[in-house]
Every structure is written in structure tokens, then in C-alpha cells.
Amino acid sequence: MHVAVVGAGLTGCLLACYLARRGYEVTLYERRPDPRQGGAERGRSINLAISARGRDALRRIGLEEKVMAGALPMRGRMIHPVDGPLDFQSYSHDGTAAINSISRAALNDTLLDAAEAASGVKILFGHRLTGLDPETGELTFDTGTAKADVILGADGAASVVRGHIKLDEHVDLLDHGYKELTIPAVDGEFALDPGALHIWPRGDSMMIALPNPDRTFTCTLFWPKRAFAEVEPVVVEHFRAVYPDVIPLVPDLAEAYPRNPVGTLGTVRCTPWQRGGRVALIGDAAHAIVPFYGQGANCGFEDVVELDRCLEETGGDWARALPLLEERRRPNTDAIAAMALNNFVEMRDKVASPVFRAVRTLEHRLEDLLPGVYVSEYELVSFSTLPYARVRRRVRWQRRALAGAAALLLTGIAASLATARRRAR
Structure with a gap:
């Protein structure tokens, strides 16, 4: 049986690995060029926080140790007030449990390598999906046509596969967007404590910073969309007033701020996730959430584990497995979508209380x-x-x-x- 997976991001690559383990012939289609090649397109990316659910999915196919070798554990939040001392808030009651900061690009590269090495998997880059017939399994790309017995859309929140399935779709966009900045290393060392997720809570907005193995921090501003343009002419003055301790940490602030784009945040809900037991959505394509619980990738990886379980229980009957996946996962993805929105309020406001x-x-x-x-x-x-x-x-x-x-x-x-x-x- 031939399975087409559209989208070679995190969930798509992991899915290809799981399906290959079951003996399926898998073709993984990706619109981008190979991101492992120098100069290839990289999307805007918020650093990921891999936690228990993601680690469980990786462990099942022997990838946990390799992935975690490039991760940095964060055992709590470090709160940065406008003035006054820093406040460390442990994530766990005993201070030992940690979420793990990892570059989305680095994780994607590792999963691409694993999928490429898996028996029966073929990866085709530079294939942009332009059409899909759910009845016949025919896919149309800007490079030609192909056919598959089962088609799985793992192509993210803006899924093209989703657009070709007749379903009810609702996208709730936040009034907030995001922009990334970088805190460079200082004399080869971290400028901030690398064992914490740093938060600058400011009521209706915030900034966070996650550590990277190269001793830098990836900072993400979560602001009301209108604020990005309003602040641009006076960005240094604004940071001096609102994020005073960041000024010496980002020496290229005046240049980087206008150069870096503003990303969109939102929640995707749709029904059904599958059609005819032959075409289905998985991960963000089915249920994208806002990033404030650090569960986006973890949740998508759980989808893959559950699909694997459904295939096992149904003896590989996709017509039964795909509806079963939606039945089991939808209550859980609805729950984490709500909790992620609630956690945004907590992070930007309540943590300082x-x-x-x-x-x-x-x-x-x-x-x-x-x-x-x-x-x-x-x-x-x-x-x-x-x-x-x-x-x-x-x-x-x-x-x-x-x-x-x-x-x-x-x-x-x-x-x-x-x-x-x-x-x-």
C-alpha cells in the first residue's frame, strides 16, 4: 500500500518513520527545497519546548536520545519585572522536572534524516500541492501528478490538503502577533541563565527567551499587532522603558527589529478531519493551537502515536483507523487548544502577581x-x-x-x- 504524506515538517517526518516501521511504502512531499542544504528556505520559527509527550513519541522509534542530545532543559520560568529582582518559578514541585528547549530547524533536520533512512520512504522536495481528488487519490503538484492509496495532510496550519477536503473550518486569529530577536552569547557564554524559560510579562504583551546550544537565546515578542508598527520608530526608547534589562543584551536591536517579520498566531478547528477513510489531516493541519503551553509539536507527535495505535487495533484498516483517530483525539486537541489560550493570559500577566x-x-x-x-x-x-x-x-x-x-x-x-x-x- 502506498501512503502519501504531504508536508515534511516535524509531524510529517515522524509520521513517515512510524508508517515505514509498519511496512508501508511512503512518499513524503514537501513544497520547500531540502532545508538541510545551505541557503534553503527556513520558515519563521518559535523555539520548541519538547516535553513528556514528544519524548514518548520519539522514544518509541529510538530517536529520543539523539534529539535530546541537542536540547537544553529548562526547569522553570525566570520572571523579569520592569524593576526589582528576578523571580524564578519552578515548573515542578520538587524542582527536578524540565521542559526542553530545541531549535525547530534542528529537530526537523534530525527527523528528515530518520525518515530518509527508513526503508520504503521517499522524500520529494520542491513539490507544491495544487490539487487533490479525494475519490481517486490523485495528487497534482506544480511538478506533475501522482497517486496514492491513502493521503495524509501534515502540511501545517495553512494546510493545502485541508482546502481540498469538504469540511467545516474555523480559524480564530489572535489580535497578537510575534516577532523574533536574538540575544547573542557574551564572551562565548550565555547572557542569561540557560536553565530557565525567561519571561518579561507586561499585561497585554510579553517577551520570552529560550536558550540555544550555541549559547544564544531566541527571543519572541508577543504583542498586539498594531504595536509592532507603532513601536518601530522608537524601538530603543520603548525597550529602555518596558524591557530595560534587554537593552544591553541585544546590541543590534535597532537594526534587527524592523528587519524581522511579524508572524500570525491562531487556533484552527475543523470537522471532519478525514474523508472516506482515505484522506485525512494530522497535527496542525487538523488542529493548530497557539504556542503558549509549548505543546504544538508534542500534540502533533501524540497524533502520530495514536494513529499508529489505531492502525494496530484495526489491523491496518484505514477506513476504520482514520475515523477512530479523530474520535479519540478531538476531545484532547480541543482541551489543549483551550488551555494554551488560558496560559497566554497567565504568562503575560498573572506570573508577575x-x-x-x-x-x-x-x-x-x-x-x-x-x-x-x-x-x-x-x-x-x-x-x-x-x-x-x-x-x-x-x-x-x-x-x-x-x-x-x-x-x-x-x-x-x-x-x-x-x-x-x-x-x-
Whole structure:
């Protein structure tokens, strides 16, 4: 059986590896030239945070160790206020668990190498999809035509495959965009602590910075779209007022800011994800999310693992496996889409609040006192493979239980005070 995978990004390459392991003949089509060749096109990229779900998918095909060799662990958030001391906030209650910063381009190269080395996989670069017939499996590219028994669209949030499937599609774009800057190494060393994800929360906007193996940091500004143009004429003055500690870290700020493009952020929802058990969407093509939980790639990799599981359970019957994939994954992708949007508010605003810090301290204390019973949302999302929808249900249950316990405690205190007053009379 011949399977066509459109899109040789992260999910597409991993998918090709999994399908090859099952013995399928796979052709991986990519509109770009080979990104591993010097001078090839690279897309705008927010650094990735690979965590438990992504590592699990890589581990299953023996790629975890190779990928993680180029990753940098981040065990918490380092909050940069406008003035005052830095504030480190651990991700886990014991300070040991970490998400891992990795270059999207480096990870894509590793996965391309793995797909290329897999038996039965052929990669064709410079093939831009222009047409698709879901009934016959015929694909039309700007270079010619091809045919496949199954077609899987792994071509990202702006999926061309999605455009050729009759479905209901809804794209929610944020009023915020993003722009990248680079903090260079200083005398060959990191300019900031490489063991943290750095955040400059500023209410309706923020900046983050993730470390790279070459000792640089990739900074990403998440601002209201209108602000990018408004700030450009006075960018140095704006940073001096809003991000004062960044000024000495980005010596080419005045030149880099207008040169680097503004990217778009949004959530993609569509239904169905597949048509006729023959053409289907996977990863961002089916359910793109905003990047504020660091789960985009992790979620796409989980799709691949679940598809592999569905194929195993159905004996390779694609007509049953593809609808089953959507049935199982949609509640989870809907859940992480909502949590990612909520985490944007948390990162840009709440992390700087004393109330937020007190709540996180309480959560970590409860995790120490009730190991395995109380687990924070962040730890369940980033450091477990518990399905996202179950994470949401568990967190809601925990919060209701805590609220009930607090109410009982207050009732008990009130009763004790009332008894004490009666005795005092």
C-alpha cells in the first residue's frame, strides 16, 4: 500500500518513520527545497519546548536520545519585572522536572534524516500541492501528478490538503502577533541563565527567551499587532522603558527589529478531519493551537502515536483507523487548544502577581503533602502523557475538592469560634 504524506515538517517526518516501521511504502512531499542544504528556505520559527509527550513519541522509534542530545532543559520560568529582582518559578514541585528547549530547524533536520533512512520512504522536495481528488487519490503538484492509496495532510496550519477536503473550518486569529530577536552569547557564554524559560510579562504583551546550544537565546515578542508598527520608530526608547534589562543584551536591536517579520498566531478547528477513510489531516493541519503551553509539536507527535495505535487495533484498516483517530483525539486537541489560550493570559500577566505566586507555592506544597493525589495542571500537561481532556477533568475535580475542603475548614473554624464565645459568657 502506498501512503502519501504531504508536508515534511516535524509531524510529517515522524509520521513517515512510524508508517515505514509498519511496512508501508511512503512518499513524503514537501513544497520547500531540502532545508538541510545551505541557503534553503527556513520558515519563521518559535523555539520548541519538547516535553513528556514528544519524548514518548520519539522514544518509541529510538530517536529520543539523539534529539535530546541537542536540547537544553529548562526547569522553570525566570520572571523579569520592569524593576526589582528576578523571580524564578519552578515548573515542578520538587524542582527536578524540565521542559526542553530545541531549535525547530534542528529537530526537523534530525527527523528528515530518520525518515530518509527508513526503508520504503521517499522524500520529494520542491513539490507544491495544487490539487487533490479525494475519490481517486490523485495528487497534482506544480511538478506533475501522482497517486496514492491513502493521503495524509501534515502540511501545517495553512494546510493545502485541508482546502481540498469538504469540511467545516474555523480559524480564530489572535489580535497578537510575534516577532523574533536574538540575544547573542557574551564572551562565548550565555547572557542569561540557560536553565530557565525567561519571561518579561507586561499585561497585554510579553517577551520570552529560550536558550540555544550555541549559547544564544531566541527571543519572541508577543504583542498586539498594531504595536509592532507603532513601536518601530522608537524601538530603543520603548525597550529602555518596558524591557530595560534587554537593552544591553541585544546590541543590534535597532537594526534587527524592523528587519524581522511579524508572524500570525491562531487556533484552527475543523470537522471532519478525514474523508472516506482515505484522506485525512494530522497535527496542525487538523488542529493548530497557539504556542503558549509549548505543546504544538508534542500534540502533533501524540497524533502520530495514536494513529499508529489505531492502525494496530484495526489491523491496518484505514477506513476504520482514520475515523477512530479523530474520535479519540478531538476531545484532547480541543482541551489543549483551550488551555494554551488560558496560559497566554497567565504568562503575560498573572506570573508577575503575588497572588499567582502564592497559589503556585500552595500547589507545590499540596503536591508534596499528597503525592500522586494532587498534581498541578502544568505538571499533568508537560510531565505526563495523561490525555489532555482527562487533565482538564482532573484539574476541575481537584479545584472543586479544594474549594469543598476550604469551605468545611471555614465552617469548622466558625463553629469553634461560636462555641468559644458561648463558653466565654
